[in-house]
Amino acid sequence: MILRYLARRLFLLGFVFVALTVFVFSLNYLFPGDLVSNLTGMRDISPQKHQQLQQMLALDHSLWQQYIAYNRRLLAGDWGLSFASQQPVLAEIMQVLPATLELAAYALCLSLFAGIPLGLLAAVKKDSLLDRCISGIALVGYSMPVFWLALICIMLFSLQLGWLPTSGRLGVLFEVPSQTGFIFVDILLAEHVSRSAAAYSALQHLAMPTFILAVYPTNVMIRFVRTSMLEVLEQNYIKTARAKGLSRSQVLYRHGLRNALLPVTRQVGLQFSTLITLAMLTEVIFSWPGIGQWLIDSIYQRNYPAIQAGLLVVSSLVICVNMLTEILHTLFNPLARKL
Amino acid sequence: MNFSYCRFGSLSLVLWLTGCQPATVANSGQGLVYCAEGSPESFNPQLVTSGTTIDAISQHLYDRLLDIDANSGDLLPALAQQWHISPDGLTYRFKLRPNVSFHQTDYFTPSRYLTAEDVVFTFNRMLQVEHPFFQTATEYPYFDSIEWRHRVKSITALSSDEVEFKLNQPDSSFLSVLATDFAAILSAEYGAQLVAQQQKPLLDIQPVGTGPFKFRQYQKDVLIRYYRHDNYWRQHGDIQQLVIDIVPDNTKRLAKLLTRECDIAPIPRLAELQMFSNRPDFKVEQQTSMNVAFWAFNTQKPPFDRVEVRQALALAINKPNILQAVYFGQAEEATSVLPPNSWAYRKQNLVQSFDPVKAKELLTQAGYPDGFSIDIWAMPVQRLYNPNAQKMAELIQADLRAIGVKARIVSYEWNTFRRKLRQGEHDSVLIGWSADNADPDNFLRPLLSCAAAVSGSNRANWCDEQFDQFISGAVQTTDVAQRRSYYLAAQQYLQQQMPLMPIAHSKRFQVKNSSVQGVTINPYGGISLVNAGKTP
Numbered sequence A: 001m002i003l004r005y006l007a008r009r010l011f012l013l014g015f016v017f018v019a020l021t022v023f024v025f026s027l028n029y030l031f032p033g034d035l036v037s038n039l040t041g042m043r044d045i046s047p048q049k050h051q052q053l054q055q056m057l058a059l060d061h062s063l064w065q066q067y068i069a070y071n072r073r074l075l076a077g078d079w080g081l082s083f084a085s086q087q088p089v090l091a092e093i094m095q096v097l098p099a100t101l102e103l104a105a106y107a108l109c110l111s112l113f114a115g116i117p118l119g120l121l122a123a124v125k126k127d128s129l130l131d132r133c134i135s136g137i138a139l140v141g142y143s144m145p146v147f148w149l150a151l152i153c154i155m156l157f158s159l160q161l162g163w164l165p166t167s168g169r170l171g172v173l174f175e176v177p178s179q180t181g182f183i184f185v186d187i188l189l190a191e192h193v194s195r196s197a198a199a200y201s202a203l204q205h206l207a208m209p210t211f212i213l214a215v216y217p218t219n220v221m222i223r224f225v226r227t228s229m230l231e232v233l234e235q236n237y238i239k240t241a242r243a244k245g246l247s248r249s250q251v252l253y254r255h256g257l258r259n260a261l262l263p264v265t266r267q268v269g270l271q272f273s274t275l276i277t278l279a280m281l282t283e284v285i286f287s288w289p290g291i292g293q294w295l296i297d298s299i300y301q302r303n304y305p306a307i308q309a310g311l312l313v314v315s316s317l318v319i320c321v322n323m324l325t326e327i328l329h330t331l332f333n334p335l336a337r338k339l
Numbered sequence B: 001m002n003f004s005y006c007r008f009g010s011l012s013l014v015l016w017l018t019g020c021q022p023a024t025v026a027n028s029g030q031g032l033v034y035c036a037e038g039s040p041e042s043f044n045p046q047l048v049t050s051g052t053t054i055d056a057i058s059q060h061l062y063d064r065l066l067d068i069d070a071n072s073g074d075l076l077p078a079l080a081q082q083w084h085i086s087p088d089g090l091t092y093r094f095k096l097r098p099n100v101s102f103h104q105t106d107y108f109t110p111s112r113y114l115t116a117e118d119v120v121f122t123f124n125r126m127l128q129v130e131h132p133f134f135q136t137a138t139e140y141p142y143f144d145s146i147e148w149r150h151r152v153k154s155i156t157a158l159s160s161d162e163v164e165f166k167l168n169q170p171d172s173s174f175l176s177v178l179a180t181d182f183a184a185i186l187s188a189e190y191g192a193q194l195v196a197q198q199q200k201p202l203l204d205i206q207p208v209g210t211g212p213f214k215f216r217q218y219q220k221d222v223l224i225r226y227y228r229h230d231n232y233w234r235q236h237g238d239i240q241q242l243v244i245d246i247v248p249d250n251t252k253r254l255a256k257l258l259t260r261e262c263d264i265a266p267i268p269r270l271a272e273l274q275m276f277s278n279r280p281d282f283k284v285e286q287q288t289s290m291n292v293a294f295w296a297f298n299t300q301k302p303p304f305d306r307v308e309v310r311q312a313l314a315l316a317i318n319k320p321n322i323l324q325a326v327y328f329g330q331a332e333e334a335t336s337v338l339p340p341n342s343w344a345y346r347k348q349n350l351v352q353s354f355d356p357v358k359a360k361e362l363l364t365q366a367g368y369p370d371g372f373s374i375d376i377w378a379m380p381v382q383r384l385y386n387p388n389a390q391k392m393a394e395l396i397q398a399d400l401r402a403i404g405v406k407a408r409i410v411s412y413e414w415n416t417f418r419r420k421l422r423q424g425e426h427d428s429v430l431i432g433w434s435a436d437n438a439d440p441d442n443f444l445r446p447l448l449s450c451a452a453a454v455s456g457s458n459r460a461n462w463c464d465e466q467f468d469q470f471i472s473g474a475v476q477t478t479d480v481a482q483r484r485s486y487y488l489a490a491q492q493y494l495q496q497q498m499p500l501m502p503i504a505h506s507k508r509f510q511v512k513n514s515s516v517q518g519v520t521i522n523p524y525g526g527i528s529l530v531n532a533g534k535t536p
Helices: A002-030 A035-040 A047-056 A063-076 A089-124 A129-143 A146-160 A183-189 A195-234 A236-243 A248-285 A291-300 A304-332 A334-338 B002-020 B051-061 B116-124 B141-145 B174-179 B188-197 B200-204 B250-258 B270-277 B307-315 B319-327 B356-365 B389-402 B414-422 B441-448 B450-455 B465-475 B480-497
Strands: B031-036 B066-068 B075-077 B080-085 B091-096 B152-159 B162-167 B213-219 B223-228 B241-246 B264-266 B282-288 B291-297 B331-333 B373-378 B406-410 B428-434 B500-513
Touching: A002 A035, A002 A063, A002 A304, A035 A047, A035 A304, A089 A129, A089 A195, A089 A248, A089 A291, A089 A304, A129 A195, A146 A195, A146 A248, A146 B250, A183 A195, A195 A236, A195 A248, A236 A248, A248 A291, A248 A304, A291 A304, B031 B051, B031 B250, B051 B213, B051 B223, B066 B174, B075 B080, B075 B174, B091 B116, B116 B152, B116 B162, B116 B188, B141 B441, B141 B450, B188 B200, B250 B264, B270 B282, B270 B500, B291 B307, B307 B356, B307 B480, B307 B500, B319 B331, B319 B389, B319 B500, B373 B389, B389 B406, B389 B428, B428 B441, B441 B450, B441 B465, B441 B480, B465 B480
Parallel strands: B031 B241, B031 B264, B373 B406, B373 B428
Antiparallel strands: B066 B075, B080 B091, B091 B162, B152 B162, B213 B223, B223 B241, B264 B500, B282 B500, B291 B428, B291 B500, B331 B500
16 A cells, blocks of 8 residues: 555656756757756867767657756766866756755744744643734745844844854864765864864854744644644644543643644645745855855856756755655555555 | 654754854864965966956965055066166166075976076076976067067076066166066976977976975866965965965855855955945955056948947946946046056046047048947956956946947857957956056056057057057166156047046955955055965
């Protein structure tokens, strides 16, 4: 039963990937400029080399075969060169993606840790002063533009108070070579550096971007958990449990929470794409060297191979996370498997 | 209910306390952070002219045969301890300093001290086609503009510590050329190693010099990291690490100064200087710099081929207004290409005041009673000599409208901009020049000589035999009074011909954290951090 479900999901995933690669592949034709250049990222190709490349890219064959060849290259890790730096695009992405993942992951954790308890609290104390405060704050946070909030925070915490740095991931005087791309792991691996001081600096750099990025998902989470919990509390089985004599907290933890949090797992997946979009904005404001900043730079530079690769990676990431949370949701909730 | 309120309260208290703990975002230890406005184009000063690159590399990584005294403009011994000029002015002999060591890095370990061979290797690169590294660069912009290949006949090592330059004709500006930031001494041994490894391009990417800092790491658009060169031949400060943090955005650079992420930052926006000068924890340093901002007319294109038109346009511009609006009063009005602190400066009080009526008359004389349309190219970047070319262009546009000339403001991305300028595609351009040494030749030759019109640094595309005679005459004599008279004549001639209109000589500003000492700004080039130190 569950295996069939997984197979069905995997089939869907494959289908989405085919659609995605077809789209990205077709961009090569839609972008202006030479097709061979767009596909390989090489510039100033000599006529002789051009001929050679055409053969390698299967350009003398049908579109279908070109697409197959394109996919084969993707799987082999040959994603072409960046126009700007003439370095392999995939390697560049591997340099910047961890920074984004790190930022997004911390922000997501923060939003879960803050959002779920606050939402529950608001639901349990429905219509109390506390509920109104939490809901009010959530509404304000929900409607505040990220970039505006970020600038205000920079003004306050960096320029006025001088507590937090304004940009980057680490103080520039710490020489921490990028090995994994995850800053704390890199600090652990680095030599000749005071690790505690470096980690402290990394934390300082992380604090503001994480907080800013977490604001929106936290507020979504509060509102969502509150609604979901209220719905669950209306259910008959809750009333039954109360009638059977379970205490208020027993009912909440055993019957309320588990059922109310089920839709939340799904919500995490749905929020992930928004989170990545916001992460890109946050990265630009805080000069965070992640994929968002990289992709936006690539767009300014008309760096087509980089735009394609960035698109592919970000979309795949979002699709995978969506699928994963969907599957988790199903595993936790037997009712969903029937659908 | 009370319990949950309490919990919420204590949570926010904890957050507040942890937020309070760090007092400042201090940079650790014995490191200095200099926030630069852009990435360097190369790590070899021979290949560049941009002030940003020179600031980032030359004084830190390299030494020159001679140095310039920042205050008096006199030449001082550096890698050359003594020098001797033959009576005919054609032969220059330099005695080199002993025991000067090159950088030891991950990619190179020197086996010997500096010798005459290194000097020959360095300067022959621009001179001899058969030099192994001649072909690795497409141009040597500074040395091309001063016609190095025509000036210098040969360079030979007489012994391990003596080197001889033979010139084709007497040249009194020659020593100044050797003292510029571009004349950095490279290692011949490193060159030989790269030839053996077939890695020639690395000479300009992974630098080896004799300077106070050695190269460690470079990430484009992010940072440059230097370590202290412990065997440096001079006394130097105790900075163990120098990081050049690349922050192109002005506002971010200022913010980083405030959060102490930067210790020093150059050319802060003039408008914000007031804020810093009021704070005790920052120090604003200024230096009258050898530079000029100008409006160059492409004299190859009509209507700019007419002297009257150029004169008229120059008369139509309200310079004091520009000085107020663009430089916030922190610059001197330029009347000549040479700044007033140059010894060859000529105060020109004859014409050139703001006079739109006369300008209109001149245009009528030239056959343009109804005016015409022109393009003004405004450079897209902020430079010391011109902090805001766009705004300047708008002011000029308004002034020109008064005499019936319609101006359109054009700008491109910086690299494209410079390429198109070199190809002479512009009508007129707002740009400028920062001097590399104290010699007046360094302004007039690269900006206005015929050779510079070919190499592309002559933005007016102006080639005039009379003018070339003046500046050639001036360098063929060592008599200062005689040189001076040549330069005065040249400046007067420029005043009549007006191939470009000098606008302002800007002061150089930088803001630094008060805990940093020993920073010197050289009016002729890059910033020097040899003696820099930091009190904790």
